Amino acid sequence: MMTTNDVKAPASTEEAVLAGGPKTDAGKSLIQLEGLTKVFETEEVETHALSNIHLNIRQGEWVAIVGPSGSGKSTLLAVLGLLDTASRGAYLLDGRSVLELSPSDRALVRNRHIGFIFQSFNLIGDLTVFENVELPLTYRGMPAAERKQRTERALEKVGMAHRARHMPGQLSGGQQQRVAVARAVAGDPLILLADEPTGNLDSKNGEAVMQLLSELHKGGATICMVTHDPAHARTATRTVSLFDGRIVQDEQRR
Numbered sequence: 001m002m003t004t005n006d007v008k009a010p011a012s013t014e015e016a017v018l019a020g021g022p023k024t025d026a027g028k029s030l031i032q033l034e035g036l037t038k039v040f041e042t043e044e045v046e047t048h049a050l051s052n053i054h055l056n057i058r059q060g061e062w063v064a065i066v067g068p069s070g071s072g073k074s075t076l077l078a079v080l081g082l083l084d085t086a087s088r089g090a091y092l093l094d095g096r097s098v099l100e101l102s103p104s105d106r107a108l109v110r111n112r113h114i115g116f117i118f119q120s121f122n123l124i125g126d127l128t129v130f131e132n133v134e135l136p137l138t139y140r141g142m143p144a145a146e147r148k149q150r151t152e153r154a155l156e157k158v159g160m161a162h163r164a165r166h167m168p169g170q171l172s173g174g175q176q177q178r179v180a181v182a183r184a185v186a187g188d189p190l191i192l193l194a195d196e197p198t199g200n201l202d203s204k205n206g207e208a209v210m211q212l213l214s215e216l217h218k219g220g221a222t223i224c225m226v227t228h229d230p231a232h233a234r235t236a237t238r239t240v241s242l243f244d245g246r247i248v249q250d251e252q253r254r
Helices: 073-080 103-113 129-139 144-157 173-185 203-218 230-235
Strands: 029-041 046-058 062-066 088-093 114-117 191-195 223-226 238-243 246-252
Touching (some): 046 073, 062 073, 073 191, 103 114, 129 144, 191 203, 203 223, 203 230
Parallel strands (some): 062 223, 114 191, 191 223
16 A cells, blocks of 8 residues: 655656646546545544545546535545645655645646636636636746637637636626636646536536536546536546545446
């Protein structure tokens, strides 16, 4: 079994974890969790949000994480996205240990290698659609010409190029989520993490977003999605069920 002591830390984050773009081969192991545990502690109580999680996500998979409220779904996604840290265990992203990274290096890994799709869209209201999608690329220090090309390509991919100069408040919920998806894919991340991506949408717009995710997956995207909707979970190629912070079922569909 792999432990954090078995993983040789990269000599330099810039050289190893953050250098260049994704260098993965189809079907290779992209995320490896071994014995991952997350404990929330107070003076009076210790809560195990995640307990001894073992999970391997391969390039090109679409994994749906399901379970009742309080089962640890959102906590697991937060740890995968480096928004939270595990209490113990091992986490390898594209073969590199990421649990011991400094806060600044974690932010760089998130920006370069992880695309987030949130339930609440998280668009910036005083920026245009184009500017919202472009912003994470600006944080990378990417040249303006490349930012423009990537942003335009991402908006075309989600069918929102014609709304590039609109403000988020001028869009429907479904359109805002499409912009959020464009922002997530513009940087060519290793993996897309989606937290209840249809949770704030009506059924019609929800199905449209699921169809968009399906198209992205067919195009080669690796997706890990938290969902409470059984029908949406069945759209994924694999379903991982959590209960009380533990994996109780791991079902591969195709």
